[in-house]
Amino acid sequence: MNARFKLLCFVFAGLLLLPTLDQLLGLSSRFSSTENRAISGIPPLNFPHVRSFVRQFDRYYKENFGWRNALFYGYSRWKLNLLGQSPLPEKVVVGKNGWFFLGNSYNRVVDQHRGLQPLSPDSARYIASHLAQRQQELARQGIRLYVLIAPDSHSIYPENLPDHLQPAPGPTRLDVLREAVSATSVPFIDIRDTLRAEKRRHVVYYQTDTHWNDYGTLIGSAALLNRIRQDQPTRPPILLSDFRIEKQRGGGGDLVTMMTVQNERKDEVFYYIQPNANRVARQTATVPNPASGFPSTRFTGPGVGRLLFIGDSFSHSMMPFMAAYFQESFFVRDKKLDTSLVSAERPDIVVVEVVERNISNLATL
Incomplete structure (x- = not known):
């Protein structure tokens, strides 16, 4: 019994020391964090703010203790492969047929589509009025404004959402905003119906990522340019025949x-x-943008006119398609x-693109 007790104590002490040894020696360094989160650094100790330091250090240690990433690696596979559940339910929703969706930690996107975060008519009218004001400011300078909404994958592939997270019937937040903007002259490009029709022939969003794929991007770019062509008919349209499209096996996306x-x-796909x-x-310049942390990009192309495109991550894949139809962008x-x-x-021309879950940002454009 004495030998067993000593062995148990030795093993227990070793387990207690493992996290510290890992932090000192990097024993689990091959397991890196992929959770798309900002990693906290060691907080400074500033007297007399000891309590603040304790709170900050507690957060730091919970996010950085030894073997954390390795433990999450095993936990993630157990939760996903054996139980069919997301190890990060607030960040990633496990859908049907191999589809994954963004979770509620991103602007309550799931609740938005379930009708639990509605956009009030008053808020929609305020956004519409603000957009009309920005349109008038640009019009006085001879500039046309276009607003493009990139749909959430929840809107385009609702059939692949879990049964308990299906979208609510009735008007969505985007429907309410579109109705309000229709009372103004602001060109408001809602391409949900276009993408839903196109998905019958091609996959238009990544199954494992938050974004539309390159084919969906091409369709969205074509829809945007078609709306611009209503005001500038001489501008050539985006034709699928202008592109060589190959279908391949994909990789794993951000989700x-x-x-x-x-x-x-x-x-x-x-x-x-x-x-x-x-x-x-042709890309001619990359300009640092400290405000967003993502560089801005300048192009010259065989088209006409100058384009200023303000957007989020959905706009990144639109650059090679849109830039070719302008002289400068x-x-x-x-x-x-x-x-x-x-x-x-x-x-x-100024184009403002925003993803559906963030349409409230248009109130402060």
Whole structure:
């Protein structure tokens, strides 16, 4: 019994020391964090603010203790593969048929589509009025404004959401806003119906990622340019024949990467799209953008006019498609339309793109 007790004590002490040894020696360094979260650094100790330091250090240790990433790696596979549940339910929703969706930690996106976070008519009218005001400011400078909404995958593939998270019947937040904006002259491009029709022939969103795939991006870009062509009929349209489209096997996107299963859960379809020689734009500059943390990108192309494109992550994949239809274009990742940027760029057209779950951001554009 004495030998067993000593062995048990030795093993227990070793288990207690393992996290510290890992932090000192990097024993589990091959398991990196993929949870798409900001990692806290060691907080400074500033007297007399000891209590604040304790709270900050507690958070730091919970996010960085030894073997944390390795333990999450095993837990994620147990939860997903054996129980069919998300190890990060607030970040990733496990859907049907190999589909994954963004969870509520991102602007309550699931609750939005379930009708639990409605957009009031008053808020919608305020946003519409604000957009109309920005449109008038730009019109006085001879600039046209277009607002593009990139749909959430929840709107395009609701049939792949879990049964208990199906969208609510009735008007969505975007429906309410579109109705309010229709009372103004602001070009408001809602492409949900276009993408829903196109998905009957092609997959238009990644199954394992938060974004539309390149084919969905091409369809969205074409819809945007078609709306611009209503005001400028001489501008050529985006034609599928202008691009070489190849269908391949995909990789794992950001949603499965957060769960560390990107090598096991992959998209069934991946599109490789290459424009023809007459529809190629040339990237001429990359400009740091400290405000957003993402660089802005400048292009020259065979088209006409100057484009200023303000958007989020959905706009990134639109750059090679849209830039070729303008002579000069500048793509900026931002939530606001900076008047000084407009004055410096002197565009003919300003496009503001925002993903559906963030349409409230248009109130402060």
